[in-house]
Amino acid sequence: MRPFTIERAASPADAAAAAMRTQGAKFIAGGTNLIDLMKLEIETPTHLIDVNGLELDSITETDSGGLRIGALVRNTALATDRRVRRDYGVLTRAIMAGASGQLRNKASTAGNLLQRTRCPYFYDPNMPCNKRDPGSGCAALEGFSRQLGVVGISDACIATHPGDMAVALRVLDAAVETVKPDGQVRAIPLADFHRLWGDTPHIETLLEPGELITAVTLPSPVGGKHFYQKVRDRRSYAFALVSVAAVIQRDGTGRVAFGGVAPKPWRMSEADALLPRGAASVVAVAFADARPTEHNAFKIPLAERTLASVIAQARS
Amino acid sequence: MADSDLLKISRRGMLAGSAASVAASSVPMSVALAQAPDVATPPPSADVAMTVNGTRAAVRVDTRVTLLDLLREELQLTGTKKGCDHGQCGACTVLVNGERINSCLSFAFMHQDDEVTTIEGLGMPGDLHPMQAAFIKHDGYQCGYCTPGQICSAVAVLDEIERGIPSHVQEDITDRPRPTNIELRERMSGNICRCGAYSNIADAMADVAEARA
Numbered sequence: 053m054r055p056f057t058i059e060r061a062a063s064p065a066d067a068a069a070a071a072m073r074t075q076g077a078k079f080i081a082g083g084t085n086l087i088d089l090m091k092l093e094i095e096t097p098t099h100l101i102d103v104n105g106l107e108l109d110s111i112t113e114t115d116s117g118g119l120r121i122g123a124l125v126r127n128t129a130l131a132t133d134r135r136v137r138r139d140y141g142v143l144t145r146a147i148m149a150g151a152s153g154q155l156r157n158k159a160s161t162a163g164n165l166l167q168r169t170r171c172p173y174f175y176d177p178n179m180p181c182n183k184r185d186p187g188s189g190c191a192a193l194e195g196f197s198r199q200l201g202v203v204g205i206s207d208a209c210i211a212t213h214p215g216d217m218a219v220a221l222r223v224l225d226a227a228v229e230t231v232k233p234d235g236q237v238r239a240i241p242l243a244d245f246h247r248l249w250g251d252t253p254h255i256e257t258l259l260e261p262g263e264l265i266t267a268v269t270l271p272s273p274v275g276g277k278h279f280y281q282k283v284r285d286r287r288s289y290a291f292a293l294v295s296v297a298a299v300i301q302r303d304g305t306g307r308v309a310f311g312g313v314a315p316k317p318w319r320m321s322e323a324d325a326l327l328p329r330g331a332a333s334v335v336a337v338a339f340a341d342a343r344p345t346e347h348n349a350f351k352i353p354l355a356e357r358t359l360a361s362v363i364a365q366a367r368s
Numbered sequence: 369m370a371d372s373d374l375l376k377i378s379r380r381g382m383l384a385g386s387a388a389s390v391a392a393s394s395v396p397m398s399v400a401l402a403q404a405p406d407v408a409t410p411p412p413s414a415d416v417a418m419t420v421n422g423t424r425a426a427v428r429v430d431t432r433v434t435l436l437d438l439l440r441e442e443l444q445l446t447g448t449k450k451g452c453d454h455g456q457c458g459a460c461t462v463l464v465n466g467e468r469i470n471s472c473l474s475f476a477f478m479h480q481d482d483e484v485t486t487i488e489g490l491g492m493p494g495d496l497h498p499m500q501a502a503f504i505k506h507d508g509y510q511c512g513y514c515t516p517g518q519i520c521s522a523v524a525v526l527d528e529i530e531r532g533i534p535s536h537v538q539e540d541i542t543d544r545p546r547p548t549n550i551e552l553r554e555r556m557s558g559n560i561c562r563c564g565a566y567s568n569i570a571d572a573m574a575d576v577a578e579a580r581a
Contacts, residue, residue, distance in 0.1 A: 155455060
């Protein structure tokens with residue numbers, strides 16, 4: 053691991069300003085993904101800004117009847133919150149389908165959104181990777197791509213966003229609140245937060261240099277039955293091959309987002325509208341532009357079958 | 369490196385050096401040489417004080433030192449094991465302020481004023497924690513390498529169930545979880561046992577949970 057200096061931020065705006073002051077600086081919260089990547093020298097920050105002291109660790113009710121989740125709320129705490137379990141069950145289900153108990157105790161809400169892909173070629177510094185080393189090429193295109201993306205990808209990178217939590221947040225129409233180094237704040241819809249990266253796969257989100265996530269907000273509850281169904285190579289502690297986050301109402305209408313298939317949680321309003329017509333109709337639209345490899349083409353029928361299972365549970 | 373420098377290398381320096389060479393083996397040699405640390409400038413360090421197994425520990429550490437390496441190399445608490453060092457195996461699991469974490473994925477400097485409990489703090493021969501005794505009774509290990517992490521995790525799992533923390537296998541997430549076999553197995557999935565003692569570990573945990581109920 054490369055040496056780095058540290059500082060502890062006094063306020064969110066102070067942290068964002070500090071990130072601009074020092075070249076090569078990064079924020080650290082739970083550290084569960086960043087430290088792993090630093091050990092492999094895939095991430096090489098020269099300065100870490102420890103944001104754990106900032107008071108961003110509570111979940112409060114918003115004026116519009118939703119919830120504001122502090123950026124530092126740990127995954128376990130978020131999934132356990134009584135209001136989340138009652139009104140946003142898909143979020144609890146998604147978080148608890150990811151990682152291990154140890155990791156969820158440390159991982160933060162903001163950090164979960166910013167975790168890097170688990171593409172094996174991103175993790176192997178001997179291999180070309182446009183995400184890790186822009187312009188070096190993509191070893192995954194001709195390599196083992198079983199785990200990788202089928203839709204929203206590009207010729208430069210076919211990685212996926214690996215998270216589960218973000219897929220649920222997408223189906224709940226969450227927004228990401230931030231503060232910039234100049235002190236300005238903004239809210240970014242989660243729908244826009246992760247980029248479809250095209251030929252710049254090293255730029256994964258809309259965050260500007262130094263911009264710090266302060267919270268994630270949820271609109272008021274939408275009712276319905278909540279599902280997060282995750283298909284993976286083992287029953288626990290593995291990344292999704294395909295996951296389905298869905299909120300389905302009594303009349304069969306609803307919302308659906310897919311995980312494990314794209315650079316971001318994959319949801320299309322045109323596909324949502326077809327939920328009453330069944331899984332095949334939804335998937336035909338949501339994956340109309342899919343460009344799978346021979347190794348991961350199975351993900352499209354798997355997505356359809358997983359959604360069909362969710363719809364069947366919703367009807368029962 | 370001059371011979372006189374070689375003589376000054378400590379055990380810790382040797383370990384750090386061998387760890388660096390493992391990391392370097394995955395990058396071209398020319399890159400590894402170019403990145404050789406400058407021995408003249410000491411790397412950045414930080415002061416941190418925490419309570420470990422009830423005893424105050426105040427140390428100055430390289431900012432890169434993980435909680436795991438602090439416990440093992442500075443405090444000589446070698447019960448906590450280094451398995452994968454990447455948060456995949458759970459051998460390094462310890463309790464921090466009562467919650468289990470992977471100590472390999474946490475920098476020591478981030479634990480100011482924390483209360484850390486390792487396997488040595490749970491119990492020692494002659495004064496075993498009930499979970500340690502149950503692992504012995506149920507043969508919850510073979511080689512024993514993952515066992516300290518398994519036991520720390522197991523203690524935390526029963527506490528998490530008592531506190532109502534939900535899990536992936538719970539049918540109704542608004543309900544109180546119960547320490548069923550499937551619940552225990554799901555909640556222990558972050559602790560890998562190469563010897564495959566899983567069923568006996570779950571039995572040991574069920575025994576402790578039953579005694580508490």
